[in-house]
Amino acid sequence: MKVAFFSPLPPAKSGIADYSAALLSELRKLAEVTAFSGKPVRFDPSQYDISVYQIGNNGYHDFCYEAALEYPGVAVIHEANLHHLVADLTIKRGDWDAYMREVEFNGGDMAFAQRVRALEVGPDYEGIPMLRRVLSRSKGAIVHSECVRGELRKSGFNGPIARIPHGAWIPSADRNAYRSRLGVDLSAPLIGIFGFLKPYKRIAESLRAFRRLVRVDPRAKMILVGEPHPDFPLHSLIQSLGLEAHARVLGFTPIHDFTGYLAACDIVLNLRYPTVGENSGTLMRALGLGKAVLVSDVGSFCEYPDEI
The missing domain is CATH 3.40.50 (Rossmann fold)
Structure with a gap:
């Protein structure tokens, strides 16, 4: 064919x-x-x-x-x-x-x-x-x-x-090497948000919640891996929340590094609201790496089994 x-x-x-x-x-x-x-x-x-x-x-x-x-x-x-x-x-x-x-x-x-x-x-x-x-x-x-x-x-x-369900990967990546690249201690909590950085990914809400975590554990770090939407004032939002020392915007990265930063994280945030039913390649890669992922209970995300 x-x-x-x-x-x-x-x-x-x-x-x-x-x-x-x-x-x-x-x-x-x-x-x-x-x-x-x-x-x-x-x-x-x-x-x-x-x-x-x-x-x-x-x-x-x-x-x-x-x-x-x-x-x-x-x-x-x-x-x-x-x-x-x-x-x-x-x-x-x-x-x-x-x-x-x-x-x-x-x-x-x-x-x-x-x-x-x-x-x-x-x-x-x-x-x-x-x-x-x-x-x-x-x-x-x-x-x-x-x-x-x-x-x-x-x-x-x-x-x-x-x-046809979205394809899944079981990628390999060196968690420790990417933690070292980020300057993050191996025992420090690291949370990540990945992909095109638009408001509907609940980024503002996630940053405000992360600020509360930092108050409990000052070692906590967050990385935002992807290109920020031009109309979303992400850097100024991080600054206004006093998170400059804890949250880093890494911008767009090649898929090899994207996977490496996923591997470095303890928790991946993959939230959506509103949603138009899109599936997430980031979610598939994160699950393939055995990561804990938080998703919104909306759209296609409702279709994933509860036990994963």
Whole structure:
């Protein structure tokens, strides 16, 4: 079987890029796979048995989304909301007419959308998932959770949906070496937050709770490993809480170091609210390392067995 595989790949600062890189090495044992990590100069779908598109809710997936519309195939929907991606493809390109068409196609409030266009309010990112367009052009869909499957059905998709659980890893990493790199004593409590650092990961709430821990055990440390969202004042928040000596923002790291910092932690915080059903590669890696992980009891996280 010949497969055309569209996805961002490393060094793109995307969890799905890392996921796809790991998946490709296994998928190529079963099929002849051509990977496209950007818009191809030429693409002939007749040369492939199937095209697979990794669709996530950010601009790294713009070429995947556009190709999925032009050359229908199987869409892997990683989360049940694509509004930020659609906004990148329309508003950020100055094409307000296209954005308004997408709002209408997805059953959104056009009066509110006119206010968005007039820059009176921001887009209704949470209220309009923007799933219908890509689903209307898809022969089938793959999801990682029942949560996302349900949202696809709510959006009116009647095609076949396969639920394939997110892949898991049992990585190896030197906990002590990464603790030494951080300057953290082996016996000191170390807590980590990983991935794109956005408010919905409950970072502010976690930092406030961590401050209480520091009062009990001044040796406690926290690392935040990932790129901070540009609109989230993370550094000033840490400063305002008086945690400069205890919490460090390490920024984006290659996956090898990302895994090493996971291994260094005693506890990993993987909280979400709100959620759009996304699964977490960080969670899979942390569990593979035998780490204690705190998750929110929402969305796809409700589907994990209680005993793990």
